[in-house]
Structures are given as structure tokens and as C-alpha cells.
Amino acid sequence: MTEHSLWRFSRAFHRAINERQIADVAALIDDDVEWAIYGPIDLFSFFGARQGKDAVLEVIRQMAENFRVRRFDRESIMLGVDSAASMMRYSLTSLDSSKPISVRIAHFAQFRGGLLTRFRVLVDSFDLVEQTVGYPIHLPRIAVAQ
Amino acid sequence: MTEHSLWRFSRAFHRAINERQIADVAALIDDDVEWAIYGPIDLFSFFGARQGKDAVLEVIRQMAENFRVRRFDRESIMLGVDSAASMMRYSLTSLDSSKPISVRIAHFAQFRGGLLTRFRVLVDSFDLVEQTVGYPIHLPRIAVAQ
Numbered sequence: 344m345t346e347h348s349l350w351r352f353s354r355a356f357h358r359a360i361n362e363r364q365i366a367d368v369a370a371l372i373d374d375d376v377e378w379a380i381y382g383p384i385d386l387f388s389f390f391g392a393r394q395g396k397d398a399v400l401e402v403i404r405q406m407a408e409n410f411r412v413r414r415f416d417r418e419s420i421m422l423g424v425d426s427a428a429s430m431m432r433y434s435l436t437s438l439d440s441s442k443p444i445s446v447r448i449a450h451f452a453q454f455r456g457g458l459l460t461r462f463r464v465l466v467d468s469f470d471l472v473e474q475t476v477g478y479p480i481h482l483p484r485i486a487v488a489q
Numbered sequence: 490m491t492e493h494s495l496w497r498f499s500r501a502f503h504r505a506i507n508e509r510q511i512a513d514v515a516a517l518i519d520d521d522v523e524w525a526i527y528g529p530i531d532l533f534s535f536f537g538a539r540q541g542k543d544a545v546l547e548v549i550r551q552m553a554e555n556f557r558v559r560r561f562d563r564e565s566i567m568l569g570v571d572s573a574a575s576m577m578r579y580s581l582t583s584l585d586s587s588k589p590i591s592v593r594i595a596h597f598a599q600f601r602g603g604l605l606t607r608f609r610v611l612v613d614s615f616d617l618v619e620q621t622v623g624y625p626i627h628l629p630r631i632a633v634a635q
Contacts, residue, residue, distance in 0.1 A: 468614050
């Protein structure tokens with residue numbers, strides 16, 4: 344039984360972030376990949392939508408310049424023949440501040456012939472923002488139990 | 490072919506929110522359901538973890554008191570035999586302010602015998618916070634292209 348494309352991509356992606364070895368992950372990304380990380384692009388310039396392998400590799404390179412992955416736990420996962428979705432909790436270190444950052448994300452991935460063709464990531468962005476700026480953001484209480 | 494549990498749950502859930510008809514969705518939730526919406530619980534008291542059907546129905550009731558669903562688009566979806574995951578974009582109306590709110594979420598759902606047993610939701614929370622408080626939250630730029 345062949346290994347699912349997700350596991351190969353996940354290993355190569357984490358190696359790219361932590362060891363700045365981009366070649367493995369580059370070999371697993373389709374030239375016409377559609378990519379989006381939904382989150383505050385004002386805070387992280389590597390969030391947002393990208394089209395094509397070169398643009399995506401640049402995003403991964405920027406991530407590698409900003410974070411290391413200390414650990415990750417997959418809390419939910421679904422695997423299809425050529426697709427995968429998971430909810431993950433990452434423990435990161437910010438290289439700029441050496442601060443630990445913990446963030447939950449969800450991703451949906453599509454593969455074709457082992458190559459990533461579509462990737463959508465949602466980030467628990469408010470939590471990430473507060474940890475990154477390093478202070479709590481005051482919020483009015485909008486919805487309360489009635 | 491039987492309809493997937495997700496479609497039944499989705500219809501009943503939206504009916505509960507928009508018409509405050511809780512009975513349909515109550516019939517589709519397992520007594521011991523595990524439920525979590527990851528997001529800023531300071532802003533929305535119905536975010537967070539809940540255990541058991543009564544607690545979950547109370548969450549749904551609180552949502553119905555705060556929002557109407559104008560429309561939703563499923564941007565990504567995976568269906569398993571007894572599981573489902575999707576990324577969705579919701580157009581909501583805040584009942585308090587009558588303001589339109591647009592928010593992206595990802596959910597992972599597990600069913601058993603047609604009943605929801607586990608539900609995990611991640612919200613693009615920063616975007617939601619800015620729309621809800623009604624003003625942009627100033628952020629320092631942390632990560633820039635180098």
C-alpha cells in the first residue's frame with residue numbers, strides 16, 4: 344500500500360521550515376498549485392492567496408525565516424484517495440523573539456499524482472495575534488448568555 | 490443510498506439558528522457529544538468546549554439569539570462514512586447591530602448512528618473580531634518578506 348500523499352508532504356514541509364531544506368517539498372508541489380492561508384495578512388505577509396509553485400515556495404521560505412516547529416498534534420483528520428483535511432495544534436518558536444507560540448489550524452489539501460494542487464488553511468488567528476504581539480487585545484463582550 | 494448525516498445535521502442546525510426550531514437538531518445530537526468552537530470566548534460566550542447534548546443545545550440557542558445566517562458556501566469538503574469536514578464561508582447578520590458579518594470556519598464532525606458525537610470548529614477569529622467590534626485593530630507588522 345502506497346503512503347498517503349499527505350504524510351510525504353507533511354514531512355517535507357516540516358523539514359523545509361525547520362531545516363530550510365526546500366528541495367523535498369518543492370518536488371511535491373504542482374506547478375499550478377492554488378494556495379491560501381486565511382489569516383491577518385497585515386501581521387504576517389506570508390498569509391493570503393498564492394498561485395503557482397514559485398509563489399508557494401517563497402511563502403514556505405518566509406515561514407522558515409520566522410518560525411521553527413517544536414511539535415504538532417493532529418487532533419482531527421480525514422483522508423481521501425487524493426485529499427486530506429486535518430485540524431492541528433502547533434507549538435512554534437518565533438525566531439524573532441524566541442517566544443513560544445501555540446496555534447490551532449485547519450487545512451484542506453488536494454493532490455494529483457502525489458503533487459499538491461490545492462491547499463487551504465484556516466488559522467485561529469485572534470489567538471495567534473495576541474500571542475505574537477505579546478499583549479491581550481481588549482474586547483467588548485458582544486454575546487452573553489441570556 | 491442514505492443521505493449523509495452531515496446534510497441532515499446542517500439543515501437542522503441552520504433551521505435552529507434562523508427559525509429557533511431546536512427540535513430537529515436536538516434529535517440529531519448524541520447525549521454524550523463532545524463539542525468545541527475554538528475562538529475568542531471573551532467575545533462570544535458560546536465559543537469554547539462543551540460536553541453533552543444539553544450544553545450544546547444551549548450553545549445553539551445562544552447563537553440563534555445573536556445571529557441569522559444569510560448564506561453559506563462550502564469551499565472545501567470531505568465526507569467519510571461517519572465523518573465530515575468542511576471549510577465554509579458564512580454571511581451572517583448580527584441581530585444586535587443588524588450588521589452583516591462574513592466569516593470563514595472549518596469544522597470536523599463525527600457521527601454514530603446518524604447522531605453527532607464529536608464536533609470541532611475553528612473560526613477565522615481575528616477577522617470575526619474586527620467585524621464584530623466594528624473597527625480595525627492595529628497590528629505591528631511582524632513578518633515581512635526578506
